[in-house]
């Protein structure tokens with residue numbers, strides 16, 4: 001009979017109490033310490049898999065952070081400003097990724113201004129008692145930064161530093177700069193689901209009943225680590241997780257179907273054991289409804305997946321209907337044309 005101990009583990013700054021046989025203790029201490037100091041998703045995920053035979057406690061209710069109730073028309077107005085922020089950031093430094101960012105502007109607006117229970121202040125990495133969001137397709141950082149700034153995580157005027165030397169707003173988000181709202185480095189595709197699963201498991205261990213959200217590109221799904229994580233999340237009933245795929249059918253080199261077809265994506269996620277919803281990610285009312293539906297489906301033994309149809313470049317006519325604007329910046333005239341199509345609703349930075 002193995003001796004059983006009750007160690008205090010440290011995960012993203014949270015104290016985790018769990019009954020663990022001593023033979024596994026060292027493995028967990030190593031895992032969580034690495035996760036704490038610098039995000040190492042692959043290693044963490046591997047170690048989570050190694051320890052996956054351990055039973056998980058059921059989540060219980062904790063004090064919730066507030067989620068805002070914002071009308072659909074107001075959300076649309078915010079999304080318009082987010083789109084302006086995107087094209088202005090990318091134009092300002094003549095680099096970055098406007099296409100996917102524009103396509104996901106409605107999603108980020110719905111998430112940060114209506115769906116998630118989160119408080120920008122006081123900010124800490126733990127996010128205990130809050131919903132968490134992990135951006136896995138980190139190249140669409142302009143939309144992430146705009147949503148964070150506009151919802152109060154850091155000054156809106158800091159958007160002007162995007163991709164500049166010494167900025168906290170790196171082209172691909174990092175934790176190193178300490179930008180409030182960023183809990184994981186991303187840009188190397190395929191890793192965010194593994195990290196989010198770790199965070200979702202930590203919430204269960206901490207009896208924190210809040211939800212972990214993720215976003216992934218459809219091209220990103222070509223990464224094998226996604227499917228390893230997908231299998232793990234369903235197999236271990238990580239049911240406090242809502243993932244979304246930006247299903248725009250495009251990626252850096254062309255249409256996803258031409259680069260590596262995804263086949264019947266819904267059937268694949270269902271086969272992997274997920275509860276799958278589909279929505280139009282550029283129709284605010286439909287999107288808010290789908291995200292609300294997804295919330296009601298948590299806690300039922302399955303991770304939840306939203307396949308979200310979007311249009312790359314949505315909102316700027318000459319950036320739509322192609323992959324061309326995946327990662328190039330508008331020139332001065334193109335910026336003017338783009339801004340002419342996007343109402344300034346909250347004031348430019």
Ligand SMILES: Cc1ncc(C[n+]2csc(CCOP(=O)(O)OP(=O)(O)O)c2C)c(N)n1
Nearest residue numbers: 100187188189217218219220250251252326
């Ligand atoms: C591991 C890894 N491989 C390749 C890349 C290069 N890359 C950056 S974005 C991208 C396309 C991803 O497609 P998708 O996720 O659909 O994003 P979208 O073009 O729709 O914004 C690729 C291949 C990367 N960032 N990471």
Ligand SMILES: [Mg+2]
Nearest residue numbers: 218219250251
């Ligand atoms: Mg794509």
